[in-house]
Amino acid sequence: xxxxxxxxxPLAVIEDLGRxxxxxxxxxxxxxxxxxxxxxxxxxxxxxxxxxxVEILLGGFAARFDDPAWFAVTGAFGPLELDGxxxxxxxxxxxxxxxxxxxxxxxxxxxSYLTVRGGIDVPPVLGSRSSDLLSGLGPAPLAAGDVLPVxxxxxxxxxxxxxxPVDPPASAAVEVRAxxxxxxxxxxxxxVDAFFAHEWEFSAESNRVGARLDAVRQPAHLAGRDPHPTPxxxxxxxxxxxxxxxxxxxxxxxxxxxxxxxxxxxPVTGGYPVIAVVASASxxxxxxxxxxxxxxxxxx
Numbered sequence: 001x002x003x004x005x006x007x008x009x010p011l012a013v014i015e016d017l018g019r020x021x022x023x024x025x026x027x028x029x030x031x032x033x034x035x036x037x038x039x040x041x042x043x044x045x046x047x048x049x050x051x052x053x054v055e056i057l058l059g060g061f062a063a064r065f066d067d068p069a070w071f072a073v074t075g076a077f078g079p080l081e082l083d084g085x086x087x088x089x090x091x092x093x094x095x096x097x098x099x100x101x102x103x104x105x106x107x108x109x110x111x112s113y114l115t116v117r118g119g120i121d122v123p124p125v126l127g128s129r130s131s132d133l134l135s136g137l138g139p140a141p142l143a144a145g146d147v148l149p150v151x152x153x154x155x156x157x158x159x160x161x162x163x164x165p166v167d168p169p170a171s172a173a174v175e176v177r178a179x180x181x182x183x184x185x186x187x188x189x190x191x192v193d194a195f196f197a198h199e200w201e202f203s204a205e206s207n208r209v210g211a212r213l214d215a216v217r218q219p220a221h222l223a224g225r226d227p228h229p230t231p232x233x234x235x236x237x238x239x240x241x242x243x244x245x246x247x248x249x250x251x252x253x254x255x256x257x258x259x260x261x262x263x264x265x266x267p268v269t270g271g272y273p274v275i276a277v278v279a280s281a282s283x284x285x286x287x288x289x290x291x292x293x294x295x296x297x298x299x300x
Contacts, residue, residue: 001067001150003116005142006100009060012142013131013208014120015113016052022126023268029248030132030264033208033287034111037075041115044072044092044164046156051119052129054142056112059105063114065095069150070117070158073101076109076288077168090166092117092158109169109288117158121151134209134265169288173199176282177300181251183241183273191233195251195259195275196297198232204291210252211261211286216294233257233275243269249278261286 005012015038018031032038032055039049054061059078065071073080073089080087083099089112095101103112122129122139131138142148184192203212215232233253246252250262252272261278262270263286278286279300289295 001069001116001118003069003120003148003150004064004066005144005146005148006062006064007060007144008142008146009056009058009103011057012061013055013133014052014122014139014142014148015055015130016119016128017050018130018264019126019128019132019137023245023247026268027126027137028132028134028264028266028268030128030130030138032113032130033264034075034113034284036284037111037113038115040090040166041072041074041113042119044074044090044159044161045070045115045117046154046158047115047117047119048154051115051151052122053113053115053120054148056103056114058110059103059112061103061112061114062100064100065097066147067097067150069095071095071101072115073103074113074115074166075169076106076112078106078108078112079104090164091161107168108171110290111287116150118151118153121149132265133207134267170285173294173296174285174289176285176295176297177279178249178251178276178282178297179279179300181274181276184275186235186237186241186273187253187275188234188236191235192275194232196299199294199296200259202289202291202293202295206289206291208263208265210263210266211289213259213261213295215258233259235273241271241273243271246270246274247277249280249283250274251276251278263287
């Protein structure tokens with residue numbers, strides 16, 4: 001069985017649950033940014049929840065099934081068509097041989113996950129089939145004409161479901177749980193308080209390596225009366241830190257006072273101080289945010 005890519009859209013990559021525990025050899029965890037969506041898609045098909053699927057950014061994706069195959073699309077909500085006919089997301093669907101699946105621009109969320117019964121069966125690298133865009137480990141981002149092998153059907157049957165109640169990714173401001181970071185003492189008490197009290201805006205500069213955040217600008221800033229405000233997250237200690245181990249969810253603060261939440265393809269070391277660490281369960285929420293989306297941090 002195989003899946004033929006006709007159009008990858010802005011970005012489509014193969015991801016499973018990643019390469020955890022390899023920071024000691026300089027390898028980031030990688031894997032699906034919205035792990036819950038990938039796990040759900042695999043469960044809908046009777047797969048092991050760690051089987052590889054395709055992570056699709058902002059739709060525009062098309063692929064043809066060369067053989068009959070069961071598939072599911074989870075994560076972001078948006079239009080799906082199988083050979084021109086609408087199909088439901090978050091359910092197992094049977095595609096006849098030669099049929100084309102099209103994933104349209106999402107109406108909620110940004111990342112969709114295409115899973116196929118048997119899983120995408122590209123060769124693993126260091127125990128995972130995930131693409132790591134920072135290091136280049138694993139398969140390259142998908143391109144038109146790529147043919148993806150599909151693994152053998154699992155023993156488990158496909159669950160008998162006609163409807164699965166799944167909430168779409170949030171469109172309003174989201175609340176992200178975070179622990180105080182190991183370098184919070186590098187910041188003024190006012191900066192630490194502001195990090196947890198202030199509303200932040202998801203930046204278009206974000207990617208699979210990290211989610212860059214901007215302070216929501218106040219009216220004086222918007223009017224141009226204060227074009228260079230003092231950085232919100234002010235350091236009490238401005239001395240340089242030696243590079244140290246980084247983990248997914250670490251919130252580094254650059255000298256301009258802007259925080260960045262490190263995501264799956266993050267570097268394994270860094271020198272900016274970490275003011276907080278996002279709780280693992282909240283990272284899936286960040287995976288579905290759009291530029292301009294607002295979020296607040298709360299103590300985990």
